Amino acid sequence: RAFYSLNHGPDKIVFLNGAYILRQPQAEVRLPGCRPIYGRQMDEMMIPFREMRINISEFAAFKAASFFNPDAMDLTPCNKQLVAEERLKYLTSLFNMIVAQQ
Structure with a gap:
């Protein structure tokens, strides 16, 4: 919002x-x-x-990357890895959007 x-x-x-x-x-x-x-x-x-x-797509990717926090206290080591991998997808997307605008 x-x-x-x-x-x-x-x-x-x-x-x-x-x-x-x-x-x-x-x-x-x-x-x-x-x-x-x-x-x-x-x-x-x-x-x-x-x-x-920033545009709405960049904001959405940032928000998603922020949501997937592998340092959350209650995650098991296995789940930390899964969350980190998911976060990397959104960070990669954000990076690609930024590079495409250059």
Whole structure:
């Protein structure tokens, strides 16, 4: 959903339905069970994605590669290998998309 958010600058994510996330007030809002990651999402993902002008296919490949995390704590060694192989498929796809644009 954040990929489709409107660009209102580096300190605000605005969704299509009008909902928004601000960077500063998040330090004051604490929800049980939720980590305050909105600032990191903006700094480490949304701002660079917008600067690079990635397309939906690149975003989907990135998201899939992020989902398949072989370092997840509850995976067996065998499953870690399977997850790593699956992640490599998406990273390879992302690499090929980037190279094709050059």
